[in-house]
Amino acid sequence: VANYIANWCYMWRLCINCSKDKTEVIIIDPQISSNQSNGLLKIAIGRESLLYVQKSKVLGVIIDENLSFEQHARYTLKSVSYNWQKLADNTSRKRGLNTSALILLFKTIIMTKLLYASPIWLNNNTDLFKKFMAKSLLRITGAQYYPSNELARLITGIPSLEDMHKRV
Secondary structure: OHHHHHHHHHHOOOOOOOOOOOOEEEOOEOOEOHHHHHHOOOOEEOOEEOEEEOEEEEOOEEEEOOOOOHHHHHHHHHHHHHHHHHHHOOOOOOOOOOHHHHHHHHHHHHHHHHHOOHHHHOOOOHHHHHHHHHHHHHHHHOOOOOOOHHHHHHHHOOOOHHHHHHHO
């Protein structure tokens, strides 16, 4: 396969970048882990050997060898938590952005990041985001006490992450 790719690229005058972070091999097989890749066949394109990896980032999604996408979910949670904290940092019930502005920012910035490629990675990782969603809804509503998530979603018009994932 590697020779076919190399020949096709040569025929169309394409140059393959085989540096460590550009062209990688990931084994998606429960029987073989990339820790055992030393005994596997070395794959080379031209004179460059390709590197076996346990995870790889493709189009912004971190793919791991088990296809659990847990690392991607944790990375996304960290990213949206940071962004939300910066957006809502100086907002309280008495000053800062009002509820409608926070809802708009949450839907346009945070939810778009959460739902990017979600049909691939969110299925098994929704539990990671429940606490984040509850805290975000509390901040948006400006409530002093914890209302139920259903009530907060009703007030803000923001559906649950599971509901939005089903729509996508």
